[in-house]
Structure formats: C-alpha cells, structure tokens
Amino acid sequence: MSNQLKIGLPKGSLQDSTIKLFAKSGWKINLHHRNYFPDVNDDELNISMCRVQEISRYIEDGILDCGLAGRDWVLENKSDVVEISSLVYSKVSNRPARWILAVAGDSPYRTPEDLAGKKIATELLGATKEYFESKNIDVDVFYSWGATEAKVVEGLCDAIVEVTETGTTIKAHGLRVIDEVMSTNTVFIVNKDAWNDPWKRKKIENINLLLQGALRAEKMVGLKMNMPKASLEKAMKVMPSLNSPTVSDLSDPEWVSVEIMVEEVVVRELIPELIDMGAEGIIEYPLNKVI
Amino acid sequence: MSNQLKIGLPKGSLQDSTIKLFAKSGWKINLHHRNYFPDVNDDELNISMCRVQEISRYIEDGILDCGLAGRDWVLENKSDVVEISSLVYSKVSNRPARWILAVAGDSPYRTPEDLAGKKIATELLGATKEYFESKNIDVDVFYSWGATEAKVVEGLCDAIVEVTETGTTIKAHGLRVIDEVMSTNTVFIVNKDAWNDPWKRKKIENINLLLQGALRAEKMVGLKMNMPKASLEKAMKVMPSLNSPTVSDLSDPEWVSVEIMVEEVVVRELIPELIDMGAEGIIEYPLNKVI
Amino acid sequence: MSNQLKIGLPKGSLQDSTIKLFAKSGWKINLHHRNYFPDVNDDELNISMCRVQEISRYIEDGILDCGLAGRDWVLENKSDVVEISSLVYSKVSNRPARWILAVAGDSPYRTPEDLAGKKIATELLGATKEYFESKNIDVDVFYSWGATEAKVVEGLCDAIVEVTETGTTIKAHGLRVIDEVMSTNTVFIVNKDAWNDPWKRKKIENINLLLQGALRAEKMVGLKMNMPKASLEKAMKVMPSLNSPTVSDLSDPEWVSVEIMVEEVVVRELIPELIDMGAEGIIEYPLNKVI
Amino acid sequence: MSNQLKIGLPKGSLQDSTIKLFAKSGWKINLHHRNYFPDVNDDELNISMCRVQEISRYIEDGILDCGLAGRDWVLENKSDVVEISSLVYSKVSNRPARWILAVAGDSPYRTPEDLAGKKIATELLGATKEYFESKNIDVDVFYSWGATEAKVVEGLCDAIVEVTETGTTIKAHGLRVIDEVMSTNTVFIVNKDAWNDPWKRKKIENINLLLQGALRAEKMVGLKMNMPKASLEKAMKVMPSLNSPTVSDLSDPEWVSVEIMVEEVVVRELIPELIDMGAEGIIEYPLNKVI
Amino acid sequence: MSNQLKIGLPKGSLQDSTIKLFAKSGWKINLHHRNYFPDVNDDELNISMCRVQEISRYIEDGILDCGLAGRDWVLENKSDVVEISSLVYSKVSNRPARWILAVAGDSPYRTPEDLAGKKIATELLGATKEYFESKNIDVDVFYSWGATEAKVVEGLCDAIVEVTETGTTIKAHGLRVIDEVMSTNTVFIVNKDAWNDPWKRKKIENINLLLQGALRAEKMVGLKMNMPKASLEKAMKVMPSLNSPTVSDLSDPEWVSVEIMVEEVVVRELIPELIDMGAEGIIEYPLNKVI
C-alpha cells in the first residue's frame, strides 16, 4: 500500500457532527454496525473512532498520526503532540465547553475555598487536583465514573468538576456553579514524527484547510439581489461581505445585480435595511464551503 | 434588560416544522428536554412553546405579545387579537386543514339535517354548536378528549367534528365526510397593545418578512443554464421567473448564461421545454429565502 | 380521468432513497401509514410500492406501466420488458450490488467446483441453478427465506448465494467469498405496450431525464471564486468543469470571477491547487439537478 | 345474541394494569392495533376502552352498562350512576391519587387565599371552581389542555390544580403544593337501569367479586413451614393469617406442618420471628386470587 | 462429546413463546445477539433457530433430529417426518391458525369458482395449487414475498391465500374471506432415523412429556378452600378437578380443607357457586406444570 494517514476521530456525543463535518469537507465516512474500521472514500486515509479521553494518547504514541480531540483531555493526559488548529463545533451549540466546579443549590459553599476538606468527584482527576493545588486548597478529589451531577444531589460527594456546554444539565439538577476550572474545544492534533513527514504534513494541511472551509460555510450564506444603481454606494457600506461583492449589470441600466457572502446571523437584520434602500428580488442560498 | 418580544409557538404536530421555519428565517431555536424556556439566538426574543388551543388566549391577555396559532382556535376562543398574516405550512401537506363533520360509513346519515337529535363529539365545542345553530338543527354536542374518529366506530357517538389535513385518518376509520364546518391555517397574531408599541411592531414586521421569505423559498429553486442567443426571446416567454431573468454574456458570443428563480413544481415541465429550445448545462440549486 | 401512468417503486431497503430521489427530481411522494396508494404531486402519476422481487412481473403483465427494479430480479423472473436506463444509487454506497457465492471461512471449499454434491441456499433460485449448470457442477440448490449468511454458520447448508453491496455482512459472519454470480443495479423498466403509447413514452422519458439529472447532481457541486486574470488560462486547464466555466469581470480589472460545476469528490484536491494559483474567496454550493 | 354486558375500561395510564387485573380475575382481554372492540374470552361481555374523563358519562347515558372510572371524573361530570365498589390500584403505587393546588416554588403564595384575583389552570374545571367558591376566593379558573405543571414555570398561569400520585412530577418542576382539592381512586360504577336488571346485576356482582379477589391476592402470599409442636401455640399468636392456619401432622410426631395466607408486606418481619420459634423449611408461594 | 439431540425451533412470531414454553418445561434457552447457537442448560441438547418454512426440510434431511414446525409447512414441503404430537400455542390466541382465501371487500367474488382465470398471490404455493386443482378451478397462482393483504387492495392480484389467527389483519384491510384452505398448528416432528435411535427417542419423549405438561399448566390453576363438611358431597359434583380433590381435616370438625386443580377459565363461574355452598377462604394459585 502507498502512503497512508492514520486519523483518530471522537466516538460518542461528537461522533455524528464530526462525520457530517467530514462529509461537507469532501470525505464520506461510513460506520458499520460495530464501529471499528469505518469506510472512507479516500484510500490514503485510515480512520479509527476512539473515546475522546484516549485519542491524544494514541497520537502521542504514534499508534495514530493525527486526530480530533478535546483540548481538555490533551491537557489531562499531558500528551506531547502538535496542535495545528481549533475547530469549534458540537452537537448543540457551537460554543466551547467548560469544566465547572458546582455544588448543591442549597449547600453553604459559595467559593472554592469553602470546599476545604471536602470530597470532590470528577472524571478530570489531574486538572482538578492542579486547580485546587494552585489555590492552596486541600480537598479530597476522587475519580468518578460517568455523570457526576446526581452524586451531589444524592450526598455521595460535596462538589463536582463536570463538563457542560449550555449549563442545562447542571441547572436541571439544581446545582450552583461556583467557578470555571477549564474551557475547552476540539483541536486538530498531530504526532510529532508525522508532522515532520512531508507527505503526511501536506495531507494534514489539506484536510485542515477543507475542514475549516466547511465549518466557516455552516455560518454563512450567499445573498443575491437587484439594487438600484443609485443606492449601490450606500448599500456597499452596510454589506459585511466576506469578499468584495460581485456586481453585474442588468438589462435595465438603472439596476445592477449584487451578490455577497455574509454570516447567516446578520441576514435577518440586513434584509430589512436592503429593502429600505430599494433592493428587490432578494434570494438567499446555502453554502457548502467558504475558503 | 432591554426590549423583549414574547412570542408563542405551537407545541405538538406543528412544533418541528415551526422550528425549522424559524431556522430558515434566521432564528435558531433549541428546545431542551423539558420544553419550556427554549434558547434562541436573539436576545430580544423570548419564546414559549404552547398548546395550539391556548395560544391565542395568552396573546389576548398580554401574557405573550404575539405568536403563531391556528385560525380555528383563534375563532373558538373568540380571542380579540390582530391577525397580520397567514402562514400555510404543516408537517404533511402545505395545505390548509379542515374541520369536517363525519359519520360512520355504514350509517344512514347523509346530510347535517339527518343528525337532528343525535350525539356529536368534538373538541371544537363552540364552533360546532354555532354551525348547527346556524342551520337550525337541534343536536347534542359534547366535548371529546383527544381523537374522536374511534368514537363513531365504537358507537359512543353518532357523528364527529374533527380536524383533518389529508383525510387519511378519516378514511382509515371507514368514516364518511358529510360537510365541512371550517377551514383553517396558521396565522401570525399579535396582542393589540404590542401592535401599538413601535419597537415591538417593527420587530414583529421583520420576523414576518423573513418567515414569509423562508416559506416562499421552500417552494422555489434557482435555475441556471446556457442558452443560444437565438432562442433567448422565445425562452423568455416560457420562463415563469419571480423577477426578470439575469442574462450574462459568455465567451462564445452565440451563447448567453440565463439565471431564473422559479417554482420548483414547474421545473419538471420546464426543463424538457428548455432542452427543446437548445438549453445546455442546466443546473438547479436550492434557496433559503426569497424576498 | 385523463392520462395516467402507473409506476412501481421498490419497498424496503431502497424505499427511502427512491422517495428522496423522486423529491429531488420534482415529485413529492407521501407514504401513508399503510404503504399502498402513496400521494404524489402529479395527477398523471399513480404510484405502487412493491417488493423488489415482484415489480418486473407486474410490469411485464401490464398491471403497471413502468417502474424501478433491480436487474437481478428482472433476469430471475425472465421478465420481457424494455430497460431504458440504469440508476446507480442505494442507501449505502452508490455502488452496484453483487450476488456472491460464499462459504464458511474455515471450510475446505475454495472454488465453485469444490461444492459438487453440496447444499446451496439462496433466494435467487433460477440464476443460481443456471450459474452452476453453466459450469457443469451438480449441486443441491434450495430456496431460502430471508438472510442466508447464518445458515452457513449453523451448518444448515454448505454455501450460499447472497446479495451484498459492501461485503460487511458477509465478513461479519466470517464467510469467504469464492465467486461472483451476478452484478446488479437499479434499472428503469417499461412495459412493451406502454413504451409504444406516445403519451406514456413522453412522460416516462421526462421522468427519466429528471431522475438522471437529480442523480448526477448528488455527485456534483458549484464552485465560485475570484481569480487573478493572470492565472486564468493555467487554472482553466486543471478545472474539470461539466460545461465551460462562466467567467465574469469584477470591478478590479486584474481579477475575474469564475464559476464551475465539478464532481464533489475532486474538490478536496482542486481547492489546494486553486489556492496555489492565487484563487481567493472560494465558495462551494450544493446543486439539486444537473442536466 | 343472548345477554350482553357493555363495560367501559380506562385507556391511557391505567390501561395496562386494568387489563392485567382482568386477566388475573379470569378475563383475558386482547387489544388490537387500533384500540376499539377488544377481544375477551367471555361472550357475555362487550368491552369499550374509553378516555377516563368520558367513561362515567357513557354509563349515565346507558351507552355502556358499567365500567371502571376515577371518582374525580364521576364527580366532575356530575354523573348519576351507582358506585358499587372501590378498586385501589394503579401503574405506580397502589395509593389513591390526589388533585392538588400548586404554585411556583419561588412564588409568594402560601395559602389558597393568597391566590385571590389570580389565574388558575386546570383540567378539572368544575371541581376547582367549586373548591374556590366554597372558600369564597375569587379567582380566574381556565381550562388547560394536557399537563399543567410547565405552565406555572413558564408564567402562563399563577397556580394549577393537577392530579398526582407520588408528587414526583410536581417536585421535578419545582412547584410547591399548598392544598389538596380532592382525593380520588378507581370506582366500579353502574348505570341505574342496568343495576335493576337481575341478569346484569348478577354478572356485575360476579365480576366485582373476582376483581376484588385478584386485587387482594396481589398483596398476599401463601406461607408453609414445619414447626415444633411445642411452639405452635406461641406461633399462632404472631401469625396474622387471613383464615385460621391449616395445621397438618407430619411423620415426626414432634413436628407439624403449618400453612397460612398473609400479607406479603409482613413476611419480611414474620420470617425472622418464626425462625426464632424454631420454624424450618419455610416456603412462600404466590397467589392469584384470595376470596 | 456424548449423546446429542439436534432440535430446531421456530424463529419469528413464535420465537418468544417457544422459548417461554421451554423455560416452563425446564430448559432455559438463551439467544445471543446474532441468533445462531443459542445456549441451553442441557448438554445433551443442540438448538437451532430456523425459519418456520424451512424447519421440516432440515429434519427430513437429518441435518436436525427433531423440532417444532407448523403443520402447514410440513405439508407444503411434503416432508417425510414423524409427527409425534400437537402443541397449540401462539403469541396471540392459543387457537390454531388458518390459511384463508380472501378477496377485496368490494369485489364481486363470492366463491372460489368466481376466481376462475384470476391471479392468486400466496406464499403457500403448493397447497394453494392443490386446493384449486381439487376443485377443478383454473387460476394463476403466483408466489408472493411477504404479506399479501395489501396486494389485493392495490390491485396487484385478485385474491390471496394468507395465514391468519384472529382475522384482524384481514379485516383491517377490508378483505372478505371466502373459504378456508387449510387449518394448521404447531407439531413436534422427528426425523425417521432419530425416532429409531433408542436414546434419541427416549429424550424426545421426555421433552414432549414436559412440553405438554407446561402447556396444560398454562390453562390450569390450583384452588384451595375451607368447606363445611355438610356441603362437601354437593360441592364435589360441581368441581371439575383434573384428579380427585384432596380433602384434609381441619381442627374444627365441621369443616374440611379441599384442594383441586381446575381450568382457569371455569374459575370465574365456579367461585360464586362455591361461595353459595358455604366455601370460605378460597385461594387460587398458579401452576408451572400439570402432568
């Protein structure tokens, strides 16, 4: 077999959105009933689906060349790898996730210091210990399998360090957040030797380029409209296009066709403004990639 | 907090398509496990998911500023609100729904008059009573929890007034429709005070503009093709574009590029015609909004 | 009722992708809870959902005018119908499926000849018998209800002839493929009388045109970018566009806008090349039809 | 057809436990995919599955002869029927359910009086109005479709009157119960004419006898043991048997065999006591009916 | 390995009730995720789960020693096997199933003769052909994959021969039964050589004895009561016990304890009678086996 790049992708809550992101970037991944050895339409790629907690360790050891991992677990594992980019995406909110310190809503604890001598449950053992050590607070941190929120409610521990994106689960359990221990998002990490291999580096850079292009496209749309020539200059000022707008003549010399790429979230404000300036026949269309 | 618009959206069978419609319009709504307090990417909006039967009452009372509701329940509740537009969409058919009067397929009843003295089950108590009163037919109308079709089959009532979009459920129970009591579709309704508040009115008008644009886009597509200049005039006549077509020169002076926005449903007729006129390289692409 | 075309479509594993393909082609099909009599937004069409094994027989008999069927079952049924086109699509891989001859991984059988005198289970009885007869191998072929893979494992037969697209199920049962009996894909078949009816033929040809256009669009995307005029000629050579690229002037006379239609699978190679040539503001957008 | 008894049974949350109760009593009910006309292995019975809210009305009107209904809805509908027995059973707890008045946990309301002038949502409109009228509190009671708990949380009303068995849902929404409006359980109710028909009355009484016997058996078990004759008198005093214990001789004249029927819930206390008195070979076995 | 009996059990709709029946008989069968090679707590048994259509063929061929099969498929396959007993059980009704000839409810066909020259779809090809041949009716019988009911409704055939237990599916499709082609139930069948092997025959007879005992127990219960000695003779006459009742003395010489085994279905009639005769403390308990 010729050149091959071994890439690790996260199982679990990020799995579906990762596969969708790769599809938009040009790589169709097919999982089979049992997860291992997914198909991909690129003979140069070899994909492993891994637990998010373990992926950076496999890359550091060279079992994999590169992969997507949470920055939290790269740090927790103290993995010596190259981080080449950040990829903020998730199944819920496209916001970074946070590991927070939380206590029961009706507990007396208001600050990390109040927890001195108490029991803290967490899956992120190392980072949690470092957090309390850096504050010179003596606590009993212990490893917790699976979700920790209920353990506070049930009285099995006094506080937890748990990951959350929107805070919904924390709130649903009636917990109160008293500090943020770490912020995290997905990063593209590479094994040091792989990064020094020219073929692998080029391949990794291309994948990263297209992943970034697909991610950017998720937040953008194309907008096309007819505009009175008289309003063009004024309109140009309010249009936050990625590139300069494409302006084409129309058969009616008083009008031009204008096409721009904008962030989807501003469209709902922009369209009423454009209408006020006389724009007509406004259409919006979706994008796959923006590079 | 600054200005806030409280908007009520329907739970249940319309919920998913409503959330999709708002997403296409520029507002991403995230429901949590328990429905209340959905997130939305607009700090000026405050969304409540409500039962379709109750939404107009909350708007009339000013508990909500505006919302989407079925015209049937606005009338049934006799809610005093401003209706600013119609929005015909649904999970099934994009057709208005109808409240129909139906009887068992093997019953002797053929007209509403045949039901004099009989038992009629319905969830739309007021409108049903008015319907029979307007025809001077004396019947025993009683309130029915949930689906009524089975009650006719089981002999628990003689006729029902039930809502249907495609008639499938009515037919599946072997019932016969003998009249239509009311036709209904989704309407955008506003509380009278909110409508007189300039900030709220502007906000509501913008939302309505974008909802309409997204709805229109669901039925339209963009069509682009190369056309021999010689056929252009003739082609222009068959092309039912929303706006006048955009015609651009190509390097080959005998050919032009033509781009139009058309209803998707005519494309399957239009493409063979355009091919007959010499069109080549026809592509169709999807639209998000058409305003 | 006026002219009507009766068309049979496959139930089961191809059902969802068939309905999606028709939707992209311009026909929205709505299945009801019980499958028969699906709705379609074309009064000239009458759709039946049929078992893939039976569809060609109904078309041959004139119960249906035309339909989509697997070539395997057209041959197995020896149906006398007109095949007007191939449509390679599926729920998994967009590759043709194969009927293969497989044995237990730890069995001594290496060639079809090794199976002389043995028991072969299959659903494709006729073709399997013909296959062995053509090789002059005497075997005991028997009809097998449902999936056959387990039967080899359980010792209920010595070999199977079974259909597979990716080979995953075969491998998961630890079987070894020793020959391919037949390759198959979906074909558009027509009853002979229907094909001679001018109205039906025209209708069928239009449907086929649009199905092919929708299938082609699934593998293609639109690409638009700004390009330095100086690089244009060189770029033209690497751009594998379906038609010649559309080149438009921009306000900056050093730059042009270029738009091409390309196969999605080449985009991930093409974009890095275009960037090397100085392309900027590259966007990719999805297509519905390419004709 | 000969004599027939039309009996209405509750759909929904009580449906499965009702069918199980009838099965233990000797009547096997088979529901079909669509609920109406369930089969039962007794040609004299004709069963209708009905909404709990409606069942008493059908019995009062004589559409049904008898049935199981919640006492709450019998009262709400003011149905004039004969109540012949109580049947305390449910899917959760075998405790009576309660309609309670609840407010938001962080609201200022502590007593029903605090709600004067406020909005109360409930499905039990009549009983709620009567409750407040009897206390001379003027409130705005309105009918609420479906679950009301969320409406308090969302601010759509100030208090609710809702049914609860364990209080779990109320607590999960963070609500505070401030009063109990009504306690309810399942009752066996009969149409007045049916009760005066000797055949129907006899049939109803037999069904009731067996339902009661099956319900009683759910809480009881049989207990058999060998006991030293010397301890028998003492043991008799602690054994809370339904009937007097059955005592049989054993081959060893110092020992007897004792068999009793006891409530299952006391067994875990009783067995250690019996062992202390010298009991051996204690076995417990399940019962189907205890009459 | 020592002596082994290979037994085939039906997959599909009978699978769960078969496994439950064996469990009650003393053999715990554990299916794994993929069906083949189920575990059983008897080293002398080797179980294969097979399609009901194929099981008799494997037994005739000696691939299996014995098994449970439908009599319909034993006949259809013309399998030369020994039928040692009938086992009437199913997931629904404990009634034999019937293959019936059915037509559309609104069709003109009233008798089998009306179908001369018509198309009949069925999975039971051989028996259906024999049925029509025996009546000298010339029809076009063709093999139908899967459920046939819809095919009549869709006009793909004129009549079907389909299996039904309760008739529910037939009725739900609006079909009319015009004849019964065959009645069927589960039979215990044995390979001829296996039946002549003394060890296998003894093993098979023991399994059959316990299966029959478990099946019998499903319909029976134990009944125990205290009875005034004076009523005993009269009571003995109404008690349809399997064996003669067990009567034991009680400490009170006026009373006896009576224990009988009766069919569950008579209990609901018997208990009121026994109460009339003075019986007290009646309890009913479940049975596992009755032999």
Add this chain to the structure above:
Amino acid sequence: MSNQLKIGLPKGSLQDSTIKLFAKSGWKINLHHRNYFPDVNDDELNISMCRVQEISRYIEDGILDCGLAGRDWVLENKSDVVEISSLVYSKVSNRPARWILAVAGDSPYRTPEDLAGKKIATELLGATKEYFESKNIDVDVFYSWGATEAKVVEGLCDAIVEVTETGTTIKAHGLRVIDEVMSTNTVFIVNKDAWNDPWKRKKIENINLLLQGALRAEKMVGLKMNMPKASLEKAMKVMPSLNSPTVSDLSDPEWVSVEIMVEEVVVRELIPELIDMGAEGIIEYPLNKVI
C-alpha cells in the same frame, strides 16, 4: 426520623435483576425518571443507586451503611469493609463473571509471558498490574474507558483484561482468551461501624436472610403428586427434597399425596422417573422464597 439504614445498590446491567430480587424478598423499590432517591416500602431503608465501581468506596467511608457490590471492585478499590455473604445472580446466567486476559485471534500471543513489553488496556487497572507483577512480566497497562474488545481489533492495544460472563462478546470480536485474571460475583458488604451497631446489624441480617431465601426460591419449585402407597418407599429415595417430603393420606387408602420442594433443574429428569413408579396428577408450582 428514627433508625435508618443506608444501602447502596448497583446501577447498570445488574440494576433490573437487583430490583426484582428485592421485590421477591419483600421490598418494592420504585425508581423515578432520574435515578436518585428511589422509593421503597420500608421507612427504615434509604436506597442509593450507585456505579458498581464506586459502591464499596462509599461504604468504606460510611457515606452508606451497606450494599451489594462486585467482589472485583471491592478488591480493586482495596475497600476495608465486612463481606457478609455472596449473592450469585445476574441478568444473564446466574454464573460468576470472570475478568479474562484476551488477545486477537490471529495474534502470536499464547501465554501471558508472550505479552512482555506490550500494551494492555483494562478498566481494572490495579488488579491487572498485580496480576502481571505476580508473574514478573513487564507490560504497559493503561486505563481504558468503556468496552475494550474493539481496541484489540483496531490495533490500539495488544491485549485486554475485560469482564465476561458467557464469553459471547469476546468470541464475537474474534478474540482468544489466554488466561483468567480474577473471578467475581456480587457480595453483600457492610461498613465496619454499621456492623457494630446492633440495630443496623439486625436489620442487615434480616435483609440478607430474605435475599438468600428469594435467590434460593428462583432455582426451586414445589411438586405435588398422588403416589401408590406401595411405591412410596422407593420414590422417597429418588426425591431430592430440600426438607423431608410432606405425605398426606387420601380417601383411597392405597394412595397418598406427596409434596416436595426440589431444584427446578432436576424436575425434567425426576418426573419421568416418578411416572415410572406410578405417580399421577403431578403438578409443579412456583415459589417466592425458600428459607
């Protein structure tokens, strides 16, 4: 509140069978939607559902008084608790589970020694390290989140130490077991202080008595038959009753009634023997507890 015993029960794969076991023992536990604070019909009990890995730690720390835990995790956590009994039960097989050392089926490793210098993935970190240390084999053991089987197949490690009850999952992944590291089953463990508290100790002993009685009853049944007096002595010898059989006279002086408690698994052998000795009217009935 008066005396309270805090008991921890396992979540996850043992949860349902644990709750069923307690129900048979006399304690009805009701889990709510979110697991914590389950209800139980004993005011003296306070139940926590815990991860199996953590439960012994909570008991050692006195957060809980006692609980059911796997012996594997008691050892792994080196928890200093009192083990008062073993409870062999599970959702699958009622056999103890084993932690086994397994490698890829096609790997060269045959003995633990072959793994020197290799990577071993396991969740049971401590016990695995001790196992290899005790054999003086130097390996790289690392902690693995979740199921490990796939990791061998994917090449992410060389061997695993994983728990298995039936070996099915191991086999399904094509792995080969090369040693057993530890055997484990559920144990009833108690905090040392709680064990010294007389009230708690008495309560714990009673619970244990009834759990053991319920477990024993799962494997036993009651058997009752009529036997010719002449065969009684001979029959007594083959009947493996828990206690001495209960023999009662029947009206016919030639016959006696015999009742025994036997292991269910011998019944299928015993019944044919008893029939040979002339037994009649044999019935088997289920037991709830055997103490």
